Amino acid sequence: xxxxxKQRPEDWLTVTPQGLYCVPGDFYIDPPxxxxxxxxxxxxxxxxxxxxxxxxTTPQTLDIMRHRFGPGGVPDGQSLDYGTSLRIGDVTLRxxxxxxxxxxxxxxxxxxxxxxxxxGDYKRRADPTCAPFEVVTCDVFIxxxxxxxxxxxxxxxxxxxxxxxxxxxxxxxxSVLVGVYALGKAQRVICLxxxxxxxxxxxxxxxxxxxxALYERHGIALGALRSVTDAQTxxxxxxxxLAPPSAARDRWARRLPDPIVAVAxxxxxxxxxxxxxxxxxxxxxxxxADWDELTRTIHDVEAEEIWVTHGREEALIRYAALHxxxxxxxxxxxxxxxxxx
Amino acid sequence: MKAFARLLDALAFQSARNGKLQLLQEYFATTPDPDxxxxxxxxxxxxxxxxxxxxxxxxxxxxxxxxxxxxxxxxFVGDLAETAALMWPATEGHCDPDGSPGLTDIVEGLNxxxxxxxxxxxxxxxxxxxxxxxxxxxxxxxxxxxVGVSAxxxxxALAELGHVAVSEVEEVWHAFDPPYTEIFAWLEGRDPVxxxxxxxxxxxxxxxxPVDESELLAFDPTAYFAEWKWDGIRVQVVxxxxxxxTLQKRVYSRTGDDIGDTFPDILDGIDFEAVLDGxxxxxxDGVVAPFNDLQQRLNRKRVDPKLLDTHPAHIRLYDMxxxxxxxxxxxxxxxxxxxxxxxxxxxxxxxxxxSPILDFSSWDALSKIRAGARDSGIEGLMIKQADSAYQAGxxxxxxxxxxxxxxxxxxxxxxxxxxxxxxxxxxxxxxxGCWRQDSNGSDVLVPVGKAYFGFTDEELAQLDRWVRNxxxxxxxxxxxxxxxxxxxxxxxxxxxxxxxxxxVAMRFPRIHRIxxxxxxxxxxxxxxxxxxxx
Ligand SMILES: [Zn+2]
Ligand SMILES: [Zn+2]
Numbered sequence: 001x002x003x004x005x006k007q008r009p010e011d012w013l014t015v016t017p018q019g020l021y022c023v024p025g026d027f028y029i030d031p032p033x034x035x036x037x038x039x040x041x042x043x044x045x046x047x048x049x050x051x052x053x054x055x056x057t058t059p060q061t062l063d064i065m066r067h068r069f070g071p072g073g074v075p076d077g078q079s080l081d082y083g084t085s086l087r088i089g090d091v092t093l094r095x096x097x098x099x100x101x102x103x104x105x106x107x108x109x110x111x112x113x114x115x116x117x118x119x120g121d122y123k124r125r126a127d128p129t130c131a132p133f134e135v136v137t138c139d140v141f142i143x144x145x146x147x148x149x150x151x152x153x154x155x156x157x158x159x160x161x162x163x164x165x166x167x168x169x170x171x172x173x174x175s176v177l178v179g180v181y182a183l184g185k186a187q188r189v190i191c192l193x194x195x196x197x198x199x200x201x202x203x204x205x206x207x208x209x210x211x212x213a214l215y216e217r218h219g220i221a222l223g224a225l226r227s228v229t230d231a232q233t234x235x236x237x238x239x240x241x242l243a244p245p246s247a248a249r250d251r252w253a254r255r256l257p258d259p260i261v262a263v264a265x266x267x268x269x270x271x272x273x274x275x276x277x278x279x280x281x282x283x284x285x286x287x288x289a290d291w292d293e294l295t296r297t298i299h300d301v302e303a304e305e306i307w308v309t310h311g312r313e314e315a316l317i318r319y320a321a322l323h324x325x326x327x328x329x330x331x332x333x334x335x336x337x338x339x340x341x
Numbered sequence: 342m343k344a345f346a347r348l349l350d351a352l353a354f355q356s357a358r359n360g361k362l363q364l365l366q367e368y369f370a371t372t373p374d375p376d377x378x379x380x381x382x383x384x385x386x387x388x389x390x391x392x393x394x395x396x397x398x399x400x401x402x403x404x405x406x407x408x409x410x411x412x413x414x415x416x417f418v419g420d421l422a423e424t425a426a427l428m429w430p431a432t433e434g435h436c437d438p439d440g441s442p443g444l445t446d447i448v449e450g451l452n453x454x455x456x457x458x459x460x461x462x463x464x465x466x467x468x469x470x471x472x473x474x475x476x477x478x479x480x481x482x483x484x485x486x487x488v489g490v491s492a493x494x495x496x497x498a499l500a501e502l503g504h505v506a507v508s509e510v511e512e513v514w515h516a517f518d519p520p521y522t523e524i525f526a527w528l529e530g531r532d533p534v535x536x537x538x539x540x541x542x543x544x545x546x547x548x549x550x551p552v553d554e555s556e557l558l559a560f561d562p563t564a565y566f567a568e569w570k571w572d573g574i575r576v577q578v579v580x581x582x583x584x585x586x587t588l589q590k591r592v593y594s595r596t597g598d599d600i601g602d603t604f605p606d607i608l609d610g611i612d613f614e615a616v617l618d619g620x621x622x623x624x625x626d627g628v629v630a631p632f633n634d635l636q637q638r639l640n641r642k643r644v645d646p647k648l649l650d651t652h653p654a655h656i657r658l659y660d661m662x663x664x665x666x667x668x669x670x671x672x673x674x675x676x677x678x679x680x681x682x683x684x685x686x687x688x689x690x691x692x693x694x695x696s697p698i699l700d701f702s703s704w705d706a707l708s709k710i711r712a713g714a715r716d717s718g719i720e721g722l723m724i725k726q727a728d729s730a731y732q733a734g735x736x737x738x739x740x741x742x743x744x745x746x747x748x749x750x751x752x753x754x755x756x757x758x759x760x761x762x763x764x765x766x767x768x769x770x771x772x773x774g775c776w777r778q779d780s781n782g783s784d785v786l787v788p789v790g791k792a793y794f795g796f797t798d799e800e801l802a803q804l805d806r807w808v809r810n811x812x813x814x815x816x817x818x819x820x821x822x823x824x825x826x827x828x829x830x831x832x833x834x835x836x837x838x839x840x841x842x843x844x845v846a847m848r849f850p851r852i853h854r855i856x857x858x859x860x861x862x863x864x865x866x867x868x869x870x871x872x873x874x875x
Contacts, residue, residue, distance in 0.1 A: 150406060151414045151427035153472065170367070269427065269472075270418055271353065272759075276766040280354050315413045322407055 009140045009305070012091075012111050013118075015330060020118065020142075024111050025091035027056070029118050039093065041120025042104035043068065043183055046310075056080055058095055060103025060218055064183065067214055082131065098122040099133035100287050101184030102215060108136050116140040117301065123286065124293040125157065128191045129184070129220050133297075141303040142330065145311030146288040147266050154266060154290040160283040161192045167260050167281055168240060175203075175236045176281070177259035179245035182208050184287050186242055187215045189264055190222045192285070193240065201226045203236060205243035205252070228255070245277065266290065295319055298327070342444045342470065344372055345380045346477025352488040361490060365498035369525075376444045378520025381499065383481060385492040386596075388519055391451045392484040393463060398425050401464055405430050419759065419818055422479035429475055432468040441469045445520070447478065492596070493734075503528025508545065508733040515543035515597050541581045541589035543597040544616060544662055544670070545733035549723060549740035557704045557724070557741070565724050566674060567699045567707055570742055571657055572632050572720040572834070572848075573622035574639070576600070578656060580611050581666075588614065592621070604654050605644055610692035615684065616663035617656075618731075620696070622718065624655035629718025632848060633836035657696045658685070659723070662731055670731035677731070711743065720833060721745045747831035748873055749853060750775065751864045753786055754826040757808040759818040760793065767801055768808040768820060769793055771852070773828050775843070777867040786824060787843045787867060790832065795852035804855070827856040827864050835873050845870055 012023045019031030027037040034051030041047050041057075043064035048057075050073030055065065059079040066074050080086055082105065085094045090112075095105035100121040107118040115138040122144065124133050147154075168176050180186040186208045193202065201224040204212060212222055228241060237257045247253065248261055263279040266286025274282035289297065294316060298306050306327035308316050313329040320327035348368045355361050365384075369377050382388035402425045403411050411428065418424040442450075447466065454462055463482065467475050480486050493507070496514065500507040505528065516537040517523050526532040579591040590611045592601040601608050604621070623630040623638065630652070638652050661681040662670050669677050678698070685695055699722075701707040711722050721744035729739035752773035760769035770793040774786035796804065807826060814821035831853035838846035845867070 149414050149417055150410050151418055151424060153427065153431075155472070170363075271423055272419055272766055274354065280356075280360075282354060312413070312417070315410055318407065318409050318413070 007112055007114060009114060009116055012114075013109065013116050013140075020330075022091055022109060025088040025093065025109070027088060029107055030120065039107055040065070041098065041107060041118065042101055044101070044121065047120060050074065054078065056086075056093075058082065058103040058105050061105070062103075063214060063218070064103060064211070067210055082134075096134040096136055097131035099124060099127060099130060102130045102187070102218060102220065104130060106134070106136065108138070114139050116142065117303075118142045119144065119297075121146070121288055122297075123289045124297065125154070127188055127287070128195070129187045129215060135297070135300045137300075137302045139303060140305045140307060141298065141301040142307045142309060143294065143298060143316070144288065145294065145308050145313050145316045147286065147290050148294055148308070148312035148314075148316040150291045150315065152266065152269055152290045153292060154269065154284050154286050157188075157192055157285045158196065160264070160285050161189070161196050163281060163283060164193070164240065164262060165196060165198060167262070168238060171260060172238045174258045174260050175239050175241050175256045177241045177243060177248055177253060177256055177261050178283070179248040179261065179263040179265075179277075179279075180208075180242050182211050182244055185264055185285070187212060187220060187222060188287065189242065189285065190225075191220070194221075194223050198240070199223060200239070203228045203231060203239055203241040205241075205247050207244050207247065208242060248278075298325060299323070342447055342466075342478055343441055343474045344368065345376070345383075345444045345481075346474040348380070349477050349480060349486060349488050350473050352490055356489070358494070361494060362498050362501065365490070365495060366501055369499060369502050374522045374525060375520035378522060378525065379444050379448045381495055381521060382519035383486060384488075384490050384495040387492070388448065389452075390448060390482065390484070391454070391459070393459065393482045395421050395483060397460055397463075398422065398479060398483065401425070401460060401467070402428065415817075422483055422485075423476055426467075426472050426476035426479055429467050429472070441471075441474060442466050447481070448519075451482065499524070499528065503530075509534075511545040511733050513537055513542075514545075515593075516540045538666075539581070539584065541579045541583070541591050543577060543579065543591070543593040543599075545597075546575065546577065546595050546618070547731050547733065547740060548735040549725075549742040550735060550737060552724065552741035552743050554704060554708055554743075557743070560704075562701065562704055562707070564727055566678070566727050567701055567710075567722055567724050568659065568696050569699070569714070569719050570721045570723045570744070571620040571622055571629065571696065572718050573620040573629075573635055573657075576619060576621045576656065577662075578607075578611065578615070578617040578619065580614055581616075581663075582614055588612075600639075603638065603641065603644060606649055606654050607656060607692055610690055613684075613688050613690060614665050615661060617658055617681075617693075618660035618662060619656040619658040619693070622655050622657060623652045624657075625653065629716065631718075631836045632834070633838055633846060654692065656693050658693055659696050660731065673728040673730065674725055675727045711745065714745065719745070745833065747833055747849075747853070748835065750789075750830050750832070750870055750873075751827050751856065751859065752789055752830050753824050753861045753864045754808075754822055754828060755786055755788055755824065757804075757820050757822060767805045769801055769805070771804070771828070773830060775865050775867045775870055777843075788841070789843045789845060789867070789870060790830065790847040790850040792828075792830060792850045792852050795831070796855065800855060824861050827859040827861055828852050829854040829856055835870055837874060843867060843870075845874065 014021050018035055020029045027039055028035045029039045030041055030047040031038050036053045038052040039056050040061055043061050048065050050069035054076045055074055056078045062077045062079045080095050082095055082097055085092050092110040094108040096108055098104040098106045098120050100123055109116045117136050117138040122133050164176055180189050190202055203226050205228055212225055253259055260280055262281035262283055263277050264283040264285040266288055267273040268282035269284040306320055307330040309330045317327045351364050352361055406428055414428050415424045496510045497507045500510045513535045523535055527534055575595040577593045581589050583589050590608050591599050592604055592607055594600050623634040634652050661677050664680055724741040726739040752775050754771055755774045756772040757768035758770040760767055772788050772791045774788045776784045777787050779785045808820055808822055811822045811825055812820045813823050830850050832847040832850040834848045836846050
């Protein structure tokens with residue numbers, strides 16, 4: 001009598017030197033180098049690379065990739081709306097919102113009645129700049145663990161933004177320079193400021209202009225934005241200025257009147273890290289899940305197995321073990337532990 | 342506690358002096374008594390608080406969270422109070438802002454509680470706080486705020502609150518205890534200046550600036566007094582009759598801590614009414630003992646009767662601030678000296694003598710006197726303008742200290758520890774060692790000292806990189822490194838010490854030069870350090 005051997009998920013979704021590879025669909029997910037066929041979860045640089053012969057992603061992410069890499073960097077892009085299934089070889093692929101940045105998606109893969117969810121980067125907090133994370137139950141859930149330690153408990157983002165407004169009010173002769181990543185964090189911080197009632201123009205670094213305009217085109221209202229380059233000397237006192245973190249540490253920042261350097265990142269919750277980044281005003285605002293969101297999610301998805309990637313896998317695996325959930329590390333090349341663009 | 346924790350957090354990230362002052366002023370102006378007074382005391386290092394040991398904090402956390410998750414977290418964060426504050430499990434519905442305990446509740450609570458009740462109370466407070474407030478509480482009760490605020494800076498912010506000079510605050514400071522409501526009442530114009538003339542309080546010290554020979558050449562030597570700088574600790578003796586006519590006697594350290602209880606032999610020798618400035622020493626048969634002998638008297642909580650005999654304390658007098666109720670501080674030094682000598686001749690107090698005034702006619706002659714001093718009890722020279730009034734603080738000009746040339750040794754870097762404040766991301770505290778033969782006849786390094794200054798920021802960045810690239814072992818914030826880097830270490834003197842494995846202790850060690858070029862085999866041997874003991 002022939003017994004059918006249970007299909008193992010790692011047999012059809014495998015780690016290769018070129019990245020995470022789906023065998024029956026013949027495509028990679030977020031490969032670090034150019035490949036023939038790629039599915040991209042979102043537009044950050046450690047997930048979206050230029051030069052794939054064929055790239056499949058959400059319409060928003062495709063737009064972001066084209067903006068960043070130029071048309072030549074995405075020669076054959078195909079978009080797939082959230083929630084729409086697509087058959088690729090013997091696999092069915094669906095993209096569901098990940099709540100990380102505009103266009104970010106979880107890749108839901110089904111093969112022979114087994115379901116694997118590749119969540120990419122995600123968060124569970126409210127964020128007006130993108131669709132909220134969708135829980136998809138599955139057999140295997142692949143989670144990030146950027147903030148996979150119980151010391152990471154991101155405070156309410158509104159309280160962090162209140163610090164910016166307080167600083168601005170108490171230092172009218174200085175500008176508040178907020179270091180933000182160009183994709184996602186910048187637009188979220190702007191929306192948070194607007195939600196806190198701040199409706200004055202916000203000054204932005206040239207590197208943020210294109211993506212802010214792109215967000216606007218996708219219906220995310222950011223209010224009045226001005227270019228720092230066009231500002232007169234003296235105009236920036238008492239103003240809020242957004243720039244990439246590298247520019248905040250650079251000569252570029254010297255044009256600002258005695259800036260108070262704020263940095264908006266999940267790492268700011270740990271003081272030694274915040275000091276390393278030279279922040280005078282650390283703002284713990286993150287587009288990645290914190291410890292509570294990570295642990296809640298691995299319960300919510302009811303998976304048989306959790307695969308943990310890019311971050312502090314060890315602690316999350318320990319947590320899973322303590323709660324009777326089977327989990328293991330999945331080491332992928334090319335993942336950046338910082339939130340890069 | 343929430344406001345105080347927010348203040349500590351902001352101070353920790355604010356490196357500019359003016360920024361810190363602004364934060365402190367804002368806090369003092371907006372926080373009610375007695376909270377702000379306790380906060381002030383904590384910042385000035387004057388808050389006497391039953392502290393909690395790191396072990397207790399660790400136990401409280403690991404009762405609530407998995408020890409393995411705690412270990413991984415502590416490894417990453419590197420600071421116990423912060424790790425505990427961040428990972429403390431939130432209690433459902435407990436953390437409402439109004440329910441969180443105030444600073445005063447905590448200070449008074451800790452001093453009232455018995456040792457066995459303390460852990461439970463701390464846990465209850467932590468349950469009712471947010472993460473930043475928990476961090477502030479844990480910093481406070483583990484006794485290390487380290488937010489880069491000196492007592493002087495805290496008092497400066499206070500003085501600005503009342504638009505008075507910081508010396509006025511320092512003058513009355515020691516007459517009051519936390520929470521200093523009397524001082525706030527005065528500064529906010531609700532009360533007149535406190536009268537402290539009848540209280541046996543510490544008067545702020547006058548301090549000297551370092552100087553070298555080339556700078557001295559600009560001055561007229563006949564306008565200055567010179568005397569030895571004795572190698573003990575600077576003290577102020579205060580003896581004053583209270584309202585009942587009882588003599589109140591105090592011996593204050595230079596920071597205004599009353600250390601009289603540790604020195605009953607000195608207190609017994611006080612039968613006069615005066616405020617005197619001098620150096621506390623151990624003196625045997627008129628000879629000043631090495632600093633380490635005094636250290637043994639200082640380190641004890643309880644007085645050891647045997648040490649009173651073997652390590653007799655003595656005060657060598659520099660100056661007289663108050664004579665029988667008359668404040669002399671505005672007089673020129675030359676007149677104060679006359680008063681001091683007159684008084685001393687008449688009183689002849691036991692356990693006291695006068696620091697002699699040195700005779701010199703030129704800076705060159707003084708330099709020769711300085712070079713000839715080999716006495717271990719001498720740290721260098723004090724040079725004081727003869728017409729200087731006794732001013733609080735470290736005014737530029739009137740007083741100089743001219744230290745003896747340092748001793749130098751080449752030592753090998755063994756351990757590095759992360760610094761504090763601005764330097765917390767750098768390995769900036771270095772333990773270095775010299776060679777000696779172990780019982781098997783092989784050469785091993787033994788630690789001889791620790792230093793955390795003497796290098797530029799640029800050198801610090803290089804050292805930090807070197808430490809990270811040559812780490813062999815990690816213990817919390819400390820890294821052990823592969824021996825490979827030699828420091829030229831400067832120090833003022835070296836003494837035998839039973840508390841150190843090497844058997845020697847350096848006084849004021851600092852990094853003089855980084856010898857990137859020097860092979861570690863050429864570093865000094867312990868024997869050559871021992872030969873420098875005087
Ligand atoms: Zn991302
Ligand atoms: Zn990522």
